[in-house]
Amino acid sequence: MKLLLMFSAVIAGTVLPIQAALNGKMGKAVGDPVYATFISFVVGSVGLFAYIMFARTDLSGITYARQVSWSVWVAGLLGAFYVASVIILAPKLGVALTFGLIVAGQLGISLAMDHFGLLGIPVHTINWQRIVGILLIVSGVVLIRNF
Numbered sequence: 001m002k003l004l005l006m007f008s009a010v011i012a013g014t015v016l017p018i019q020a021a022l023n024g025k026m027g028k029a030v031g032d033p034v035y036a037t038f039i040s041f042v043v044g045s046v047g048l049f050a051y052i053m054f055a056r057t058d059l060s061g062i063t064y065a066r067q068v069s070w071s072v073w074v075a076g077l078l079g080a081f082y083v084a085s086v087i088i089l090a091p092k093l094g095v096a097l098t099f100g101l102i103v104a105g106q107l108g109i110s111l112a113m114d115h116f117g118l119l120g121i122p123v124h125t126i127n128w129q130r131i132v133g134i135l136l137i138v139s140g141v142v143l144i145r146n147f
Contacts, residue, residue, distance in 0.1 A: 017099055020090040023083060033087040040083055100141040107134055 019040075027036035052059070089098045111134065114124040 017095045020086045020095055023087045024091045027087040033084050036087050037084040096144050100144045104137050104141050107137055
């Protein structure tokens with residue numbers, strides 16, 4: 001089961017550069033990365049709504065969303081920031097460098113979140129192997145940038 005989950009994570013990662021390229025085209029077509037981000041979120045919302053209707057998803061749990069802290073709702077803004085950033089950066093830096101830097105940033109904050117148990121996640125302390133992993137990612141970004 002864990003192998004299937006890991007495979008799913010890799011597949012999810014493969015769609016991000018494709019999404020970046022397509023959103024970049026939309027940004028160019030509409031002349032504004034914020035409009036392109038808005039369009040992306042509207043299309044995604046329509047797709048999710050269609051899935052919910054098709055799968056006959058039980059929506060009763062949605063009422064619990066009112067009970068979460070306001071800070072949890074910031075996730076939507078972070079998603080919009082991320083998509084807008086990729087729309088701006090990918091055409092200027094290239095998809096490989098953009099995502100190399102994104103992955104480096106993701107792993108850096110992920111290590112800190114794991115180490116300190118931020119946002120309620122289980123603690124996984126930083127060790128030398130994890131530091132080497134980050135250094136290898138950063139080295140890869142440097143190689144992509146320079147070659």
